[in-house]
Amino acid sequence: xxxxxxxxxxxxxxxxxxxxxxxxxxxxxxxxxxxxxxxxxxxxxxxxxxxxxxxxxxxxxxxxxxxxxxxxxxxxxxxxxxxxxxxxxxxxxxxxxxxxxxxxxxxxxxxxxxxxxxxxxxxxxxxxxxxxxxxxxxxxxxxxxxxxxxxxxxxxxxxxxxxxxxxxxxxxxxxxxxxxxxxxxxxxxxxxxxxxxxxxxxxxxxxxxxxxxxxxxxxxxxxxxxxxxxxxxxxxxxxxxxxxxxxxxxxxxxxxxxxxxxxxxxxxxxxxxxxxxxxxxxxxxxxxxxxxxxxxxxxxxxxxxxxxxxxxxxxxxxxxxxxxxxxxxxxxxxxxxxxxxxxxxxxxxxxxxxxxxxxxxxxxx
Numbered sequence: 001x002x003x004x005x006x007x008x009x010x011x012x013x014x015x016x017x018x019x020x021x022x023x024x025x026x027x028x029x030x031x032x033x034x035x036x037x038x039x040x041x042x043x044x045x046x047x048x049x050x051x052x053x054x055x056x057x058x059x060x061x062x063x064x065x066x067x068x069x070x071x072x073x074x075x076x077x078x079x080x081x082x083x084x085x086x087x088x089x090x091x092x093x094x095x096x097x098x099x100x101x102x103x104x105x106x107x108x109x110x111x112x113x114x115x116x117x118x119x120x121x122x123x124x125x126x127x128x129x130x131x132x133x134x135x136x137x138x139x140x141x142x143x144x145x146x147x148x149x150x151x152x153x154x155x156x157x158x159x160x161x162x163x164x165x166x167x168x169x170x171x172x173x174x175x176x177x178x179x180x181x182x183x184x185x186x187x188x189x190x191x192x193x194x195x196x197x198x199x200x201x202x203x204x205x206x207x208x209x210x211x212x213x214x215x216x217x218x219x220x221x222x223x224x225x226x227x228x229x230x231x232x233x234x235x236x237x238x239x240x241x242x243x244x245x246x247x248x249x250x251x252x253x254x255x256x257x258x259x260x261x262x263x264x265x266x267x268x269x270x271x272x273x274x275x276x277x278x279x280x281x282x283x284x285x286x287x288x289x290x291x292x293x294x295x296x297x298x299x300x301x302x303x304x305x306x307x308x309x310x311x312x313x314x315x316x317x318x319x320x321x322x323x324x325x326x327x328x329x330x331x332x333x334x335x336x337x338x339x340x341x342x343x344x345x346x347x348x349x350x351x352x353x354x355x356x357x358x359x360x361x362x363x364x365x
Contacts, residue, residue: 046083
């Protein structure tokens, strides 16, 4: 299994061992209390999870599979099923569908964590030895509602208001409750997928908007596999927080590519060497469409969604336009619903060079 998140494998194993030991010890100490005292309310946890429709009873099995990247939360951004009940000693195997990637599986209490995975059929497993409730999520898509829970043994849980469960291990299959998880689109600040107005028609690697909020810096590959060759941006569409720096990094494949704004005035140089980069800091709220000029017709197009513009009043049409300086390579003044305060094109000198070479940040006018 490939490691895409850059975490050293040895350090991960050590952390996992320590975390599992702490969790087992803590649950063992709590074991003297009656089950009722361990009741867990999951109502808030599943409040924005569109496919959380109760707890699926998988007791009586030594191994249970949960799919990663099933349809839900306005795209392939769900675990299926979202909540399962298993016996102590059961191994839960998370299996990637290959849709909406990259995804990972990270326990809220830190007791287990998978790599960031993209390939279909890849798996990650964890054995739940002690009774209790384990909440987990996909880090990049947690805000979109890609969350789950494993209920081990007779632990009492509530998955929606007034729906408490305390089914004994070994009970029959099916849902214990029919909770009312809310969808991941619209209302209460939930993300609303923008209308790209046909921009991604014919773009082979477009598979919804990948949520990358919560990060100060986000990387998009230039020359990723797609559109019958290395003619794609990967991911094609991403969502970031206002103020995030988006870095386009060249794979060195597919010849010369550039990053040219379709809706806003910016353009990188034409580059083709592995490790070349170009960066923009995006602020405000809006949708920024762009393409590779020589391969646009082949489907090499992308978009960055800043904030949650489609959920704004008027469907995002009320975005204020303001002038800002587009420094560095472009050196032009443009009107845009975001701040592009930094543009950098650079090459990594060598593998030992720590970080990307960036020009100094310059304030907007």
